[in-house]
Amino acid sequence: MKTLLLALCFAVSLGHLASAQATPVQDVLQSQRALIEKSSRRTIGPAIDALVASKLPQMQNVLELWQGKQMWQRKADGLFFSATKDADGAYALRDFDSDAVVGTAASSDLKQLKPNSGVRAMIATALVQFQLSDPDPAKRADALNSIARDPEAGLLAPLRSSIEGEADAALRARKIRLERLMSMAFDGDEAVRVAAITDMSGDLGVDFRATLNPILATTRVVSKTAPEANIARELTPGEDDLSMAQAYDALVASGDAPALITDDARDAALEANVSGGRVAGVPLAQLSTEATRDAAYDGLVTRDLAAPRITQADIEASLATFRFFDVYREPSAAVTQAAEAALAASETRVAFSQAADLGLDALSLASIYFLAAIGLAITFGVMGVINMAHGEFIMMGAYTGYVVQLFVPNHTASILIAVPLAFIVTFAAGVALERLVVRWLYHRPLETLLATFGVSIALQQMAKNIFGTQARPLTSPAWLDGAWVLNDVVSISYIRIAIFILALLFLMLFLFIMKRTRLGLETRAVTQNPKMAASMGIDPDRVNMLTFGLGSGIAGIAGVAIGLFAKVTSEMGSDYIVQSFMTVVVGGVGNIWGTLAGAAMIGGFQKSVEFLNPSNTLAAQTYMIIFIIIFIQFRPRGIIALKGRAAGD
Structure with a gap:
């Protein structure tokens, strides 16, 4: 009876301890425990997203500690803590919610989480969303620098929400400019993107032109008919910066025309068909000139031992069959038109500014x-x-x-x-x-x-x-x-x-x-x-x-x-x-x-x-x-x- 009573008391005490440590932050961490323990750049994304999506104010501190390799996991129950080493060599465990010491543990009972550089970079991106509204202006400036270096669509919303409460005039101006630039690239509303581009039309900033360039990037498309896409222009072989050779190479790359027989390919075919000291009936000793090599290769063609050479007439016939287009990677025609006009205005101002700089x-x-x-x-x-x-x-x-x-x-x-x-x-x-x-x-x-x-x-x-x-x-x-x-x-x-x-x-x-x-x-x-x-x-x-x-x-x-x-x-x-x-x-x-x-x-x-x-x-x-x-x-x-x-x- 006494033994049963002691066991019951021990179980109750464990239950109280568990309930004390079952905090909101700990609940989120435990829900992503497997991914956090693995800590791989390829799989950690959902765990970081879950921490951010919790919207708990303590998550900024958790992410900072994790990024700084200051987060520990207790091996016995898998709970996560911040820990500081005391004079006796033991570690004082602090709860993330209350920042209070909730126990001690030896180093052998703990596992230090050491995210690699890739995971730390992902954590840094997640931290930006918290740092945009941090009371410290230096941290807000660092967050803006981080966004500018690596802009992402998911950061546009928190950036916008942080503008209204920004008290620093310089940081507010930077946030507004960065929001305009990111709206051009990532906003899902076409009208918003066009408005952002139009607002900054003629801007001299390198960041503005760097944002427009991906919008105006094109891909070369070869087709018999006009593709259903945002076409930048149609090109004519021999004109429009598209030579006949480049156009035919594009056909070859798309699989719409056979490759030209180069001298190396011709010589390789001749070497592969040497028989009895001859190639297509031509003695090897006579293959010392380009003309005799061409004749020998044509002999292989007649014997169906080599692919026929492509003539100029063949090239012209193939080019006449196909059309060549530069197609915008950006599907919205309204966005690319606005970007073209804005970039033209910017380049005009750049030209005048370069003249002034030269002067x-x-x-x-x-x-x-x-x-x-x-x-x-x-x-x-x-x-x-x-x-x-x-x-x-x-x-x-x-x-x-x-x-x-x-x-x-x-x-x-x-x-x-x-x-x-x-x-x-x-x-x-x-x-x-x-x-x-x-x-x-x-x-x-x-x-x-x-x-x-x-x-x-x-x-x-x-x-x-x-x-x-x-x-x-x-x-x-x-x-x-x-x-x-x-x-x-x-x-x-x-x-x-x-x-x-x-x-x-x-x-x-x-x-x-x-x-x-x-x-x-x-x-x-x-x-x-x-x-x-x-x-x-x-x-x-x-x-x-x-x-x-x-x-x-x-x-x-x-x-x-x-x-x-x-x-x-x-x-x-x-x-x-x-x-x-x-x-x-x-x-x-x-x-x-x-x-x-x-x-x-x-x-x-x-x-x-x-x-x-x-x-x-x-x-x-x-x-x-x-x-x-x-x-x-x-x-x-x-x-x-x-x-x-x-x-x-």
Whole structure:
């Protein structure tokens, strides 16, 4: 009797424990227990769907724990828990509904569920439906990213339901856009799909065009009559991008025409029918030409040992029997018509945006060339000196910026210090070059060219000895990182914008110096007539020295600007000296407006060639040089010719 009473009490206690653990979440998990235990990507789908369909708020936590390999199963009864290991090595089991500890177990009594990567990916997709309305904005953003990467029809409804309660304006806009895109692809109502496509017609987003492309995808269909399908177009062999050969190949692929006998197939048939050193009565020794092989093959055909060759007449007869269609994979004609119109509008806007982007790139490149050439325009245009070391002054300015950043880690402060310091360094170097070399070679252009070329080589070698041959970093401030993005097509980096603004500042500064200062007045006087200027008390040697120093100093500042996006090496000046000379010559020697026009022309032409042939930048340089050679044949004095000494030289 006592034993029976103990057994009854034990059974009652087990019943209470079971009833305590028979919770809504546990019931759903137990209903899918076999699939969860197997945890195979091919079979787990219904189990995950059942968990989501339960609409229990705790299921998000269950899926997250399962995905993170933090869900455990008790071997004794198959119940599922989350578990944490305590100091004694035992595991505290937590109920999914209440998150309360409902018992402990040793590791040997538990089985850890470890879903593979495929199952985890499926769980992640299911979690998206919960995360769309998660209180954490970061999780909602992650859910949108997940949907955008792998959109599915089943996610459209939860996405729509989450829009109304979205408080974050940016996330709400993303949800609305994603809902429109998914409506185009997955909504079962044709009118809704057409409306979504029409609403976004002309959109420049890559995601929009990527959504339309599958809708407009076609399949090639060969038929004797028009198929009952959404036909995109009917093609004529020999026209409409369908050659006769392609059309016949399509017939062969569909089983509506025999395959052509290729040379390999012919030779294989000949080898298979060799008998007594002959093929169809033709000795093997005579099968050395294509004509004899064809004759031997025709002999096999007459003996019914090979398939007859297909003639051109046979091909034409077969093609005349069949019709060729491109058929939309999308069955709805209204949807494809709306998609065609929307894509055409989008492509038109893309073309205009690409033109604007090309113009911004050309303007950016022109600004760089203008900065590099403005100093040369002063020395070459005003003084008539061909300074082959001008590129090395650009290099010196860039290295000055690099040295400053070694001592001033704040990049904004270092740039603000480097710009005037680069001017001072290169101004002094320019004055030294003019005093020591150039002043003795005025009116001797060949000797000046050779001397400054030698100086450029010496300066390059000095830079290599000091800084080495590896490129040195000249880091831009953080506020210059990134780009100004107008849309998915048009963007320009902030560094390029800063260089454009710097070029404008230099243009205004140069105009101020030339129009509003004594140095500018004396420079213009020496440029127009040096002898008359000297008779008026102006020292031409002093003006030439200061002018050469000014041009060199501007080159140094240009070096700092260029170094922010280009590699800083001892040879970097060589990359810009040719373009600088071309800019000055094309624009008009000695004229600042001509230099600006020359930079715009060369930058625009180079970017246009690169756009037409983006895989070969060397071609752009070559075509640009050819263009300039042709241009100076018609305007040898440049776009804006200088009056005075340069005009008479």
